[in-house]
Amino acid sequence: xxRKRSAAAIIGIGQTDWVxxxxxxxxxxxxxxxxxYAAQAFQQALKDSGIPKGDIDGLIVGPTTAYERMxxxxxxxxxxxxxxxxxxxxxxxxxxxxxxxxxxxALVYGNDQRxxxxxxxxxxxxxxxxxxSYVYHSPWxxxxxxxxxxxxxxxxxxxxxxxxxxxxxxxVAQRAWASMNEAAIQRKTITVDDYIESRYVCEPxxxxxxxxxxxxxxxxxxxxxxxxxxxxxxxxxxxxxxRSDLNTGATSLEPRLTDYYLPAQQQAGKDSYEIAGVGPxxxxxxxxxxxxxxxxxxxxxxxxxxxxxxxxxxxxEQGIGPGGKLxxxxxxxxxxxxxxQGWNHQLEAVRQVRQQAGARQIENAKTIxxxxxxxxxxxxxxxxx
Amino acid sequence: xxxxxxxxxxxxxxxxxxxxxxxxxxxxxxRCADCAEWRYPAGPICSQCNSxxxxxxxxxGEAEILSWVVFHKTYLPAYPAPHKVIAxxxxxxxxxxxxxxxxxxxxxxxxxxxxxxYSEMPDGMILPRFALSE
Numbered sequence: 001x002x003r004k005r006s007a008a009a010i011i012g013i014g015q016t017d018w019v020x021x022x023x024x025x026x027x028x029x030x031x032x033x034x035x036x037y038a039a040q041a042f043q044q045a046l047k048d049s050g051i052p053k054g055d056i057d058g059l060i061v062g063p064t065t066a067y068e069r070m071x072x073x074x075x076x077x078x079x080x081x082x083x084x085x086x087x088x089x090x091x092x093x094x095x096x097x098x099x100x101x102x103x104x105x106a107l108v109y110g111n112d113q114r115x116x117x118x119x120x121x122x123x124x125x126x127x128x129x130x131x132x133s134y135v136y137h138s139p140w141x142x143x144x145x146x147x148x149x150x151x152x153x154x155x156x157x158x159x160x161x162x163x164x165x166x167x168x169x170x171x172v173a174q175r176a177w178a179s180m181n182e183a184a185i186q187r188k189t190i191t192v193d194d195y196i197e198s199r200y201v202c203e204p205x206x207x208x209x210x211x212x213x214x215x216x217x218x219x220x221x222x223x224x225x226x227x228x229x230x231x232x233x234x235x236x237x238x239x240x241x242x243r244s245d246l247n248t249g250a251t252s253l254e255p256r257l258t259d260y261y262l263p264a265q266q267q268a269g270k271d272s273y274e275i276a277g278v279g280p281x282x283x284x285x286x287x288x289x290x291x292x293x294x295x296x297x298x299x300x301x302x303x304x305x306x307x308x309x310x311x312x313x314x315x316x317e318q319g320i321g322p323g324g325k326l327x328x329x330x331x332x333x334x335x336x337x338x339x340x341q342g343w344n345h346q347l348e349a350v351r352q353v354r355q356q357a358g359a360r361q362i363e364n365a366k367t368i369x370x371x372x373x374x375x376x377x378x379x380x381x382x383x384x385x
Numbered sequence: 386x387x388x389x390x391x392x393x394x395x396x397x398x399x400x401x402x403x404x405x406x407x408x409x410x411x412x413x414x415x416r417c418a419d420c421a422e423w424r425y426p427a428g429p430i431c432s433q434c435n436s437x438x439x440x441x442x443x444x445x446g447e448a449e450i451l452s453w454v455v456f457h458k459t460y461l462p463a464y465p466a467p468h469k470v471i472a473x474x475x476x477x478x479x480x481x482x483x484x485x486x487x488x489x490x491x492x493x494x495x496x497x498x499x500x501x502x503y504s505e506m507p508d509g510m511i512l513p514r515f516a517l518s519e
Contacts, residue, residue: 135395135426138461139391139512140512141468151470154452154454154495158493202458203455253480257452
């Protein structure tokens, strides 16, 4: 069965004030907890959609917040619900709407990772002693998500003939975009020299290759296409989706280290392109889940924006920053805007298609591509009209 | 002076023979008794042929470095920065995370041939590590 095109559309978006909360948390305050941030974002998204709250009959909550508590706080007793990360949430909402389980679904995410002191490496890292890598990696001192990506980046750079300066193009471009985004936390532009002179966290990755860690929330309202057309002045459709996973050798890092997720990205991309009836050449902008900068070159090759083996030329000669050939992570991504675990990228896709991205607006943007490759689970979503 | 403990593995039931073999400085991996596929990590069935029959066999100890990193931030007391980690592919096929003992290559480490050795950590734990092959 061919999946129905444009079964669902986004009709509302909301977020918390990441910049203010960043400053407050750094000053030692605790502005909210994860439920609080999510609720603030939901209020914005509901207002943005203009629909009555009573029409919401689905709820998906980010993994950082208890589902039942979130529903209780928002006053939503839904006929379909669940818990998922950003990209899975969008895909699940799309599936639930297409299958008729719900008509209007609220997606809410809140995270107090900064004020709560969440660790992404070391003995107190998320998952703690039950995390798989504690058996297979940590006895040798291998811990932290960044280190896993540093291992990937080292080999990938060597195979692709990339220098650290080439790699720095990602962070430099995203910071340039963030400088045009008032909602971005890090807005000071950087040069490739700044990048090279910056400190390493886990070599070869520099501090600018790492995502921020900040508090905040994001919410989206996704509705059945018919409902969206009737109720929203500016709906943004989900034109195509795809997913493909690499699990063989996952614990010993084979998909990251030698495949660079490539076969899964190619499959997920192909499926989404076929459903949407567009290809990479038709995209006005490309948004990539970027907990670390290395996700970006991997995705450029994996989703067919450049031939495999030529990403260095794409980054340095064609460009992904303002004025470049392909606008990538125009909000600044996780590196510079906000680390909302993929949720902020969905908001940026909607803003670009709505022509509401302010100074960083891609002229006449109609089609925006979002991809993620977290731990070998590759997903592709095409937004547009 | 207090000795920083080596991060302890939290082995799943199938991993226990691996850590026993390491303790005896005789590193063994699980292998399918039917199709001879090597497994790391160990598991309940063969991912290739679905057989439930398995044996444990000593590895050759020969390997090649796939990648390496240098931690400039200390995450674990036993491994103060700068701390180096390697990923190697054993000649039997599986990839392992480990550390390089002794002499370091000049320039890129990728593709360097290494051989298995055993390190006794300050707290007495035995770890399988690798050194550049002669």
